Amino acid sequence: MSAFHAAHASGGTWQECVARCAGRLGRPGGGLGFVYFTEALAPYAAPIVETLREKTGVSDWIGTVGIGIIASGTEYLDEPAIAVMVADLSADQYRVFSGRARLDAGAPAHFGVIHADPSTPDIAELIADMSSKVKSGFLVGGLSSSQSGTVQVANEVISGGLSGAVLGASVGVSTRLTQGCTPLPGRFRVTACAANVIRTLDDRPALEVMKEAIGEMLARDLRRAAHFIHVGLPVTGSDRGDYLVRNLVGIDLDQGLIAIGDLVEPGTDLLFCKRDAESARRDLRRILSELREELPERARGALYFSCIARGEHMFGSRGAELALVKEALGDMPLAGFFCNGEISHDRLYGYTGVLTLFH
Numbered sequence: 001m002s003a004f005h006a007a008h009a010s011g012g013t014w015q016e017c018v019a020r021c022a023g024r025l026g027r028p029g030g031g032l033g034f035v036y037f038t039e040a041l042a043p044y045a046a047p048i049v050e051t052l053r054e055k056t057g058v059s060d061w062i063g064t065v066g067i068g069i070i071a072s073g074t075e076y077l078d079e080p081a082i083a084v085m086v087a088d089l090s091a092d093q094y095r096v097f098s099g100r101a102r103l104d105a106g107a108p109a110h111f112g113v114i115h116a117d118p119s120t121p122d123i124a125e126l127i128a129d130m131s132s133k134v135k136s137g138f139l140v141g142g143l144s145s146s147q148s149g150t151v152q153v154a155n156e157v158i159s160g161g162l163s164g165a166v167l168g169a170s171v172g173v174s175t176r177l178t179q180g181c182t183p184l185p186g187r188f189r190v191t192a193c194a195a196n197v198i199r200t201l202d203d204r205p206a207l208e209v210m211k212e213a214i215g216e217m218l219a220r221d222l223r224r225a226a227h228f229i230h231v232g233l234p235v236t237g238s239d240r241g242d243y244l245v246r247n248l249v250g251i252d253l254d255q256g257l258i259a260i261g262d263l264v265e266p267g268t269d270l271l272f273c274k275r276d277a278e279s280a281r282r283d284l285r286r287i288l289s290e291l292r293e294e295l296p297e298r299a300r301g302a303l304y305f306s307c308i309a310r311g312e313h314m315f316g317s318r319g320a321e322l323a324l325v326k327e328a329l330g331d332m333p334l335a336g337f338f339c340n341g342e343i344s345h346d347r348l349y350g351y352t353g354v355l356t357l358f359h
Helices: 014-025 039-056 123-131 206-214 277-294 311-315 320-329
Strands: 005-010 032-038 060-066 068-071 074-077 081-087 094-097 111-116 138-143 152-154 156-158 162-167 173-179 181-183 188-194 197-201 229-234 243-252 257-260 269-275 301-307 334-339 342-345 347-349 352-358
Touching: 005 014, 005 068, 005 074, 005 334, 014 039, 014 081, 032 039, 032 068, 032 334, 039 060, 039 081, 039 156, 060 068, 060 094, 060 111, 060 162, 060 334, 068 081, 074 311, 074 320, 081 301, 081 334, 111 123, 111 152, 123 138, 123 162, 123 347, 138 301, 138 334, 138 352, 152 162, 173 277, 173 342, 181 229, 181 277, 197 206, 206 257, 206 269, 243 269, 243 347, 269 277, 277 311, 277 320, 277 352, 301 320, 301 342, 311 320, 320 352, 342 352
Parallel strands: 032 060, 111 138, 301 334
Antiparallel strands: 005 081, 032 081, 060 152, 068 074, 068 334, 094 162, 111 162, 138 342, 152 156, 173 352, 181 269, 188 197, 188 269, 197 257, 229 243, 229 269, 243 257, 301 352, 342 347
């Protein structure tokens, strides 16, 4: 079984981070490189990639900036840091693309690893369109996250739109989406609405239905409840019960209305869900168990894209989320970042983690 290589490091300068990572990677000489760096290093993205290319002999790199970045059992935030992984793939098994280097007709487009700029208009539609261009219809990835400007890497440093790599059918991958929420009992249909404001559910005042769904204790303090009660929009055709989590953005006590962070129309189904640490741990353990049973042997490497609202904010301590992955699947090469929105299959999610294993 061919090897993947991974490394991660923090340091006072980008040069220190790259030197440590390159030293640990050695010189693979080829393959597809993934590079993720914290926002302190975003201004140095171009020399970071060029130096990695020079020191490792790996020509092709994709990646992006994150408020936090991810490695095996580890996460970095609020400090200069880099996480890298080199996938042992031959040149005919993948193709790097961006707005400047579009896919040609002969590209091995079966599965895609995608990074995207969150400020790009109609980003959800672009993701769905890109999904239609790969034979499996399956994408994984995330939106760049930074308190300042974002950048992506697709052999060169770019901004805006989508970029990444498509992989051929000969590249073995398994992937799962983990939700950070637990659905509450009940599923309801929007019967009257305007844009993102819902007037009635099942022909009853929407707020009245929500209060019943979340229970008496939470309904007593709606201001507090709004911090961890969300709306889930079920994904049509999903055989795993996936749903898109959207924030509650407004409540009208007088008229019994609720507003959510997405557009809806009459006939839309929705559910209410609760976001908490135990829900996230339970669902992460579920997908890890499924992946462990699916793989005949240990994965060669992994990519993990997790929401910026997860990590230590949800799991209680830095590295706790990655420790669960390491405990279940072993100490394998892994890289990723904390996203401003996660990509799985053909949709943009929130509050989720997307784990992809190479085998």
